[in-house]
Amino acid sequence: MPDPREAENVKGVTIPLALMATLAAGSALAAPTAETIARNCVVCHGPKEAGQLEIPKIANYPARKMVEMLTGFRAGQKEATIMDRIAKALTDEQIQALAAYFANQ
Amino acid sequence: MRTSRRSFVAGGIAASALVGLPRIARGAAPRVVVVGGGFGGGTAAKYVKRLMPEAEVTLVERDRQFVTCPFSNYVIGGIEKMQTITHGYDKIAKRGIKVVHDEAVGVDANAKKVTLKGGASLAYDRLVLAPGIDFVWDAVPGYSEAAAEIMPHAWKAGPQTLLLRKQLEAMRDGGTVIIVAPANPFRCPPGPYERAGMIAWYLKNHKPKSKILIFDPKDTFSKQALFFESYENLYPGMIQWISGKQGGKVTRVDPKAMTVEAEFGEEKGDVINFIPPQRAGKIAQLAGVTDEKGWCPIDPKTMESTKVKGIYVVGDASIAGAMPKSGTSANSQARNAAAALVASLRGQEPPEPSYANTCYSIVAPGYGFSVTAMYAATPEGIKEIAGGVSRLKAPAKDRDLEAAYAYDWYRGIMYDALG
Numbered sequence: 193m194p195d196p197r198e199a200e201n202v203k204g205v206t207i208p209l210a211l212m213a214t215l216a217a218g219s220a221l222a223a224p225t226a227e228t229i230a231r232n233c234v235v236c237h238g239p240k241e242a243g244q245l246e247i248p249k250i251a252n253y254p255a256r257k258m259v260e261m262l263t264g265f266r267a268g269q270k271e272a273t274i275m276d277r278i279a280k281a282l283t284d285e286q287i288q289a290l291a292a293y294f295a296n297q
Numbered sequence: 298m299r300t301s302r303r304s305f306v307a308g309g310i311a312a313s314a315l316v317g318l319p320r321i322a323r324g325a326a327p328r329v330v331v332v333g334g335g336f337g338g339g340t341a342a343k344y345v346k347r348l349m350p351e352a353e354v355t356l357v358e359r360d361r362q363f364v365t366c367p368f369s370n371y372v373i374g375g376i377e378k379m380q381t382i383t384h385g386y387d388k389i390a391k392r393g394i395k396v397v398h399d400e401a402v403g404v405d406a407n408a409k410k411v412t413l414k415g416g417a418s419l420a421y422d423r424l425v426l427a428p429g430i431d432f433v434w435d436a437v438p439g440y441s442e443a444a445a446e447i448m449p450h451a452w453k454a455g456p457q458t459l460l461l462r463k464q465l466e467a468m469r470d471g472g473t474v475i476i477v478a479p480a481n482p483f484r485c486p487p488g489p490y491e492r493a494g495m496i497a498w499y500l501k502n503h504k505p506k507s508k509i510l511i512f513d514p515k516d517t518f519s520k521q522a523l524f525f526e527s528y529e530n531l532y533p534g535m536i537q538w539i540s541g542k543q544g545g546k547v548t549r550v551d552p553k554a555m556t557v558e559a560e561f562g563e564e565k566g567d568v569i570n571f572i573p574p575q576r577a578g579k580i581a582q583l584a585g586v587t588d589e590k591g592w593c594p595i596d597p598k599t600m601e602s603t604k605v606k607g608i609y610v611v612g613d614a615s616i617a618g619a620m621p622k623s624g625t626s627a628n629s630q631a632r633n634a635a636a637a638l639v640a641s642l643r644g645q646e647p648p649e650p651s652y653a654n655t656c657y658s659i660v661a662p663g664y665g666f667s668v669t670a671m672y673a674a675t676p677e678g679i680k681e682i683a684g685g686v687s688r689l690k691a692p693a694k695d696r697d698l699e700a701a702y703a704y705d706w707y708r709g710i711m712y713d714a715l716g
């Protein structure tokens with residue numbers, strides 16, 4: 193697990209929390225880390241111990257494909273029961289960061 | 298000092314938070330007490346321990362087993378067994394969390410101590426309250442805790458779930474089932490309407506001449522169009538909803554006569570499922586973290602009580618802005634609260650939270666739909682970023698998939714909370 197005291201930026205490079213906090217203090221840049229967002233995803237997608245049967249696994253998912261899937265869902269261009277609605281809450285930066293995060297699980 | 302070198306990098310901003318922690322500053326392991334071992338409390342305990350292995354985490358839970366409300370409607374409808382929704386605390390105990398089966402009966406926020414019914418008391422550096430809801434028993438004349446043995450609420454799962462199921466099994470064909478839905482806010486906004494669907498599933502197959510009346514003080518409810526569409530598709534003519542405007546607000550019940558009196562008139566029921574109004578679990582009130590309406594205001598960024606510092610409130614008990622009172626909300630709030638709590642123990646700024654909710658409803662085997670959203674903390678409270686409900690008129694395949702996905706959601710959340 194990444195150090196929770198560090199935040200991942202868009203390119204998957206970690207920047208110290210101090211900097212994030214400084215950025216957050218006076219701007220709209222306050223952003224949850226990829227890990228923080230991803231914890232919401234794994235409730236459905238699971239680590240394999242959770243025993244999901246139908247929802248596709250996304251641990252170690254190829255980053256490029258994840259970006260393609262999530263942007264596709266967001267644009268309503270990929271078939272989905274629920275991911276279209278979830279992806280609408282994600283920015284491009286967050287999609288990149290999530291792709292980097294899940295690629296290394 | 299326990300705090301790591303790295304945290305001093307952030308110290309410029311966070312230094313003030315280091316004040317007032319003499320015990321931890323002396324190097325003792327921080328003590329975190331969590332009251333309530335449901336979706337919120339289980340998750341909070343697990344994530345505090347995960348983020349801060351050196352912390353002493355104690356989970357106080359009244360019951361030996363956790364029976365989930367999610368999926369309890371399927372037990373009532375006869376498509377699931379109690380066993381499916383009954384979970385133990387052994388797995389999370391194995392993660393190094395001390396599980397104490399007792400009831401918290403008091404909180405002294407100055408002395409930072411929780412007292413237990415069994416007589417012991419637990420000192421804490423940070424406290425998480427996740428007690429879920431209590432019922433306001435006397436809100437409607439005629440109803441009471443004793444009346445719940447005749448007109449079950451089944452809004453806390455366990456014996457009440459089975460009681461409602463048994464009453465349905467004993468009912469004659471051609472009987473009337475009345476569901477009394479509560480006003481907002483309440484635990485699980487789609488719950489009463491999912492329940493109507495599940496009861497209809499049972500009745501359609503076993504007592505097809507029966508009907509279901511839903512008495513409601515509200516004029517709209519969660520996933521309403523989807524529920525109506527499903528009732529129409531699956532149970533035409535069986536379920537009637539009486540809205541607030543139509544006089545659906547219940548003013549009195551009579552458990553002896555088995556009648557429900559609403560603004561529009563009186564109805565007799567063969568089975569009456571009365572869901573009372575709610576407030577935060579009593580320990581929240583005893584701890585001084587509730588407002589005048591009985592719920593707990595929190596800091597949207599951390600879930601820390603705005604009334605008493607050092608106490609975090611997650612789950613149904615909290616006022617979490619746009620988030621509905623659900624197991625998924627409680628789970629998500631608890632993860633973010635755990636991160637904020639650990640940051641505060643380390644003298645750091647809380648990380649930016651990311652909240653989410655999903656509620657699946659299954660109204661017949663192979664017929665499910667959902668509401669989902671992601672949320673952010675803003676100075677005005679927790680706000681929805683984006684989300685929505687399943688499409689109306691979706692193909693049967695989608696409803697079938699969503700029913701299957703609901704089971705995966707259940708597996709996932711039970712693993713995250715108590716696994």
Ligand SMILES: Cc1cc2nc3c(=O)[nH]c(=O)nc-3n(C[C@H](O)[C@H](O)[C@H](O)COP(=O)(O)OP(=O)(O)OC[C@H]3O[C@@H](n4cnc5c(N)ncnc54)[C@H](O)[C@@H]3O)c2cc1C
Binds near residue numbers: 357358429488613626
């Ligand atoms: C019929 C129904 C269906 C539902 N379906 C869904 C669903 O599909 N999806 C979903 O997300 N949500 C669903 N919910 C909502 C969900 O059950 C709640 O929102 C969720 O349980 C809230 O979690 P919590 O941690 O706040 O409280 P709870 O899960 O109720 O946990 C509170 C725990 O605290 C314990 N406790 C309370 N006070 C004390 C004390 N003083 N000392 C010790 N222990 C104490 C209780 O025993 C309990 O175990 C449903 C609810 C109902 C009624």
